[in-house]
Amino acid sequence: MDHPPKPPPGVYVQDGPPPSGYPPIDVRRNLPRSVGPSAVALFAGTALMMAYGYYRVCTFNVHRRELRAEWRDVRLCIIPFLQAEDDARYVLTAKRYRDWESKVMEHVPGWNVDESVYHTKKYGPPLR
């Protein structure tokens, strides 16, 4: 900015604007759009990501259901074999106990090895 020339001594000069005036000041609002994708782009991108995410969740849940059903079927198929083994073990153990009881009680008169210890005819599950 050019400074005005110094006035001669004794002369009063008021500080004011230059003769041609100041340049115009831009007072318009300056709110630039933020850097990056627009709101629409962000919304669309999030919606696409969510759609893909839900698709993967649904497909994996179907897979998990099938896997759980398969494990359930495996357990159901194997149950008869396990039961058969358990039954065979029970029969063998019961025979051993009966043989041991008859050996121990052979000198006791009137003792029946297979007789029930209860006084009722009602069925009760065997003592294991």
Place this chain on the structure above:
Amino acid sequence: MESFILLFTNDKLLIFNFIIILLFIKSLSYIIPLIIAIAYLTLIERKIIGSIQKRKGPNIVGIFGLLQPIADGLKLLLKETSLPNSANIFIFIIAPILTFFLALCAWAIMPFNEINFYSNLNIGILYLLAISSLGVYGIIISGWASNSKYAFLGGLRSAAQIISYEVSIGLIIINVLLCSGTLNLKEIVLAQQNIWYIFPLFPLFLMFFISSLAETNRSPFDLPEAEAELVAGYNVEYSAMGFALFFLGEYTNIILISAVSTILFLAGWLPPFDIFLFNWIPNSIWFGFKTIIILVLFIWVRAAFPRYRYDQLIQLGWKIFLPLSLAWLMLTSGILLSYDGFPN
């Protein structure tokens, strides 16, 4: 006394004693690293906030300020524990103990790995929600027992804030439960093997993060405990150990809720990609790494945002987050029903 000694010398109870000692060592192996983590979280917070504000954080005590948490802890231990004359002494002392105790209890069900956890509870999420609901008692009790206007108001405000955001947290968690089909934290992580839940539930993750900021009384929702606003709120009358316990409880809750966010949305200990380089890193390291990311977000938000006014805070919880999370619940269940995506 004799029966107590017999408990440890009787041969028949040897296995029982062995189990008790093992459980004690296991508990300590969880609690001690957690307390060290809390202590160094305070240092990380001060360093990160300092960096954001273009200054160094604490760097005098020890190299890079690494001994600062120890100095802080020692200072609090050696200070005089002042008990106000007119305070209800018993519950005044119980309140910080309760807060820290509950914060530690919640870590019992946290799975760091497929095999590394203290207890594998099938109703893990319910247990967590119950513990966080009980945590409100510590705050109300401390506010009441201090016999101070500021403490009482701060306690009430804090409690109201916590229960407001607990509702939306619960509804957000239900969305995750719909997708995973189980309340077991380990199973929730395993259900994210295909895709992390942050992708389909991204807006919910943002809401969960903001609600967890409010739940732990962190900035910008820390009006009830702000120094300028309410003279430090419900813990204004506490000094030394009482204050230390509240502080420890608050930071334990922060780490806890970061870990829960990791489990619910970031697939816990699972690596991002199931390929050779990512698989080499142990699973617990991935869990810790993701939790640290959330913790850094907590600290970043504290440095970046101004404080919410109390009415704005409550309005956000009840009039914005609650309807939004409820609506999202309907969206999630609608999508899963339409495309046969329910896990059960």
